[in-house]
Amino acid sequence: MYLNLFRFTSVVAILFLFVFGCNNDELKKRETQPGTDREQTPMKSEPLPPNTPPQDREGYYNSLPEMSIDDSKQYIATIYTAKGEIVMELDALYAPQHVNNFVFLAKEGFFDGLTFHRYDPGFVIQGGDPLGVGTGGPGYRIPAEIGLLHEKGAVAMARQGAMNPQKKSSGSQFYITLKATPFLDGDYSVFGKVVAGMDVVQQIRRGDVMTKVVVEEK
Numbered sequence: 382m383y384l385n386l387f388r389f390t391s392v393v394a395i396l397f398l399f400v401f402g403c404n405n406d407e408l409k410k411r412e413t414q415p416g417t418d419r420e421q422t423p424m425k426s427e428p429l430p431p432n433t434p435p436q437d438r439e440g441y442y443n444s445l446p447e448m449s450i451d452d453s454k455q456y457i458a459t460i461y462t463a464k465g466e467i468v469m470e471l472d473a474l475y476a477p478q479h480v481n482n483f484v485f486l487a488k489e490g491f492f493d494g495l496t497f498h499r500y501d502p503g504f505v506i507q508g509g510d511p512l513g514v515g516t517g518g519p520g521y522r523i524p525a526e527i528g529l530l531h532e533k534g535a536v537a538m539a540r541q542g543a544m545n546p547q548k549k550s551s552g553s554q555f556y557i558t559l560k561a562t563p564f565l566d567g568d569y570s571v572f573g574k575v576v577a578g579m580d581v582v583q584q585i586r587r588g589d590v591m592t593k594v595v596v597e598e599k
Contacts (some may be wrong), residue, residue, distance in 0.1 A: 429489040438491055438511040440520040442552075445478070446485040449567055452477050455599040456484060458573070461592045465581035467557070469536050469573045471596070476572035479538055479550065483572065484596045491519065492594040492595040497554070500587045507539060507556040508591060517556070522549040526570045531562040533576035534582065557582050583589075 428498060429441060450456065468502040473480040486492060491511075498515055499507035510517040523538060525548040531537065535558045538550035551571045558565075559582065577583055 412461040428489060430585050431490065434491075435495055435511045435513065435566045438519070439517045441491075442520040445521050445523065445552075446479070446482060448481050450477065450481045450484055451598075455563075456596055457576075457599065458483065458487060458594060458596045460580065460594050462585065462589055463592070464584045464589065466578050467575060467581050467596060468577035469557075471530060471536070472571075475529055477568060478523055479526055479570055479572035482523055482552065483488060483555070484598075486519065487594045487596045492591050495591050496587075496591045497585050497591070498587060500585060503559055504562065505556040506582060506585045507554060508551040509539075509551075509555050511553070517553040518554060521552045523552060523570070524549060526572065529571035531558050531565045531569070531571060532562050532574065533558060534579050535562075535571050535574035536575065537565075537569045537571040540569060540586055559583065 399485050407422035429438065433441075451474050452473040456473055458469045458471055460467040460469070471480040471483060492509060495508060495511060496513050497506050498513050499505065507515070511519075514532065522540075529535070529546065537556055537558075539554040539556055540548060540550045548568060550568075
């Protein structure tokens with residue numbers, strides 16, 4: 382009788398440990414699995430410290446910057462290079478999120494010291510990648526704002542083509558068209574145009590540095 386009672390108690394104890402042990406394991410899995418609420422809630426990033434090396438800017442931010450621009454204002458961005466200045470008018474009315482993002486990154490100094498990593502003769506120049514190879518970014522993407530056309534001197538955001546049905550833009554990589562490229566219309570978000578320094582744009586080559594990018598609000 383005592384033997385049977387001992388066996389019964391042992392079986393109950395084993396079942397208890399098995400059930401609650403599995404539940405604890407499953408809880409731990411749920412807590413660390415990608416896609417949980419904890420993983421999806423981004424923490425606000427600190428401002429980019431001055432003179433941060435380009436490679437350390439890769440993935441620095443956790444989410445899109447908060448909207449801070451006024452779409453009734455005019456935003457003029459100037460890219461300073463050793464070959465001259467490129468002046469761009471940003472369209473806050475038709476592409477507010479892209480303009481807001483560009484203004485934010487410029488104020489943070491994110492673009493300063495980065496290179497134009499791409500030059501395709503008769504097509505585009507492209508820059509804004511902290512890694513300088515065409516694969517980097519600030520750590521987020523921008524919802525598409527497609528509508529403006531790819532005229533000569535159009536300023537638009539690059540994006541990943543594969544596995545991107547929503548056509549979200551890169552967070553920091555932008556390109557400038559060297560001539561009208563209407564075959565890109567409807568696929569990429571144009572957010573501005575070059576209004577001065579197109580001759581400088583035509584001289585840019587792979588590896589040329591953006592010494593500083595400044596945005597003026599009017």
